[in-house]
Amino acid sequence: MHTNVWYVDENVDSEKSYPQIVEAAECLKQNEVVAFPTETVYGLGGNALSEEAVAKIFQAKGRPADNPLIVHVASRPHVEKLVTSIPKQADDLMNAFWPGPLTIVLPGGQSVARNVTAGLDTVAIRMPNHPVALAILKAANLPLAAPSANLSGKPSPTSADHVIHDLSGRIAGIVDGGSTGVGLESTVVDCSGDVVTILRPGGVTKEQLEEVVGEVKVDPALSDDGQKPKSPGVKYKHYAPTAPVTLVDGSEKHLQTIVDKRRAEGLKIGILATEESKSLYQADIIIPCGSRDDLISVANRLYDVLRQFDESDVDEIYSEIFTHEGVGAAVMNRLSKAANNRVIKE
Ligand code: TXA
Ligand code: MG
Numbered sequence: 432m433h434t435n436v437w438y439v440d441e442n443v444d445s446e447k448s449y450p451q452i453v454e455a456a457e458c459l460k461q462n463e464v465v466a467f468p469t470e471t472v473y474g475l476g477g478n479a480l481s482e483e484a485v486a487k488i489f490q491a492k493g494r495p496a497d498n499p500l501i502v503h504v505a506s507r508p509h510v511e512k513l514v515t516s517i518p519k520q521a522d523d524l525m526n527a528f529w530p531g532p533l534t535i536v537l538p539g540g541q542s543v544a545r546n547v548t549a550g551l552d553t554v555a556i557r558m559p560n561h562p563v564a565l566a567i568l569k570a571a572n573l574p575l576a577a578p579s580a581n582l583s584g585k586p587s588p589t590s591a592d593h594v595i596h597d598l599s600g601r602i603a604g605i606v607d608g609g610s611t612g613v614g615l616e617s618t619v620v621d622c623s624g625d626v627v628t629i630l631r632p633g634g635v636t637k638e639q640l641e642e643v644v645g646e647v648k649v650d651p652a653l654s655d656d657g658q659k660p661k662s663p664g665v666k667y668k669h670y671a672p673t674a675p676v677t678l679v680d681g682s683e684k685h686l687q688t689i690v691d692k693r694r695a696e697g698l699k700i701g702i703l704a705t706e707e708s709k710s711l712y713q714a715d716i717i718i719p720c721g722s723r724d725d726l727i728s729v730a731n732r733l734y735d736v737l738r739q740f741d742e743s744d745v746d747e748i749y750s751e752i753f754t755h756e757g758v759g760a761a762v763m764n765r766l767s768k769a770a771n772n773r774v775i776k777e
Contacts, residue, residue, distance in 0.1 A: 435604035456570035463603035474577030505568035514539035530560035532634030563608035614731035630662035681777025703750035
């Protein structure tokens with residue numbers, strides 16, 4: 432399949448019409464799938480009302496069918512058509528964080544294609560805060576199902592190049608609107624029960640949610656491997672470069688000792704470091720992932736750094752760890768999954 436690339440300015444006015452966006456929207460209306468930027472990561476969009484379009488999303492990504500998709504909308508009336516009710520807490524969260532990196536799981540989903548929700552009686556919805564995403568949603572005038580636009584299991588794409596690397600030839604088109612902002616996927620919260628529950632940490636932190644709705648729970652499955660997660664996608668190994676990643680919970684010196692030992696055994700080793708620590712290490716490749724003083728910069732860089740390791744020929748990757756506070760919760764959630772929960776404690 433030929434994959435079209437449409438270049439657009441990341442600051443388009445989502446109220447205006449642009450020929451590239453009209454073409455991309457036409458493709459979507461014909462039930463083809465098109466990747467586009469959001470403020471978190473690139474999404475792979477398809478008509479959420481069409482089983483055929485949604486099947487193409489699963490096919491292109493190689494995504495397991497039991498992992499439901501997030502439906503993206505540009506306006507509140509679209510939400511009302513997709514759900515059976517909007518609990519007060521959900522309404523408050525939409526007012527506070529939409530458009531933005533918050534996905535809300537609501538009762539309903541009978542009006543989207545069956546394969547969007549993977550048979551659940553809830554549907555996950557988000558209004559993205561990116562002018563290009565909003566312009567496409569408005570031009571297509573459809574709710575768009577859109578998972579991250581990577582091959583299943585690979586780090587999510589934060590640039591059009593990442594999408595082209597994974598999906599060129601497998602999808603109808605890509606709208607290239609530059610790099611994404613947050614760099615990690617949206618926070619997913621369940622609002623179908625009594626207490627708002629975080630199913631996946633992301634750009635909006637627990638602390639920020641609590642300011643709006645009071646007590647917020649975290650799905651116990653996020654910290655306990657034995658539990659069945661409420662967000663099916665959370666159980667899959669994810670975000671992983673080809674070389675195995677191990678987190679090192681300890682000093683830089685300890686990390687270096689581990690690396691020295693493996694290199695003495697003839698292995699090529701990469702280190703995921705920070706701007707502050709990069710010059711302290713010796714390894715085959717050392718990649719700084721933002722600044723430890725600024726967790727947002729770590730979130731921003733993480734997927735690109737994991738992909739850069741794939742371009743190198745390292746056998747193993749060792750990574751520093753970060754705090755679990757604020758955005759750190761999302762960073763550590765993704766890093767732990769990239770490492771398949773392998774941690775060495777000093
Ligand atoms: O930032 C994002 O959320 C990006 C951009 C493109 O919007 N999208 C994204 O989609 O990360 P994806 O498919 O990679 O992750 C969707 C997550 C999965 O963990 C999935 O299991 C969960 O949302 N999910 C979807 N529908 C659900 C539902 N009804 N109940 C619980 N979890 C759900
Ligand atoms: Mg994903």
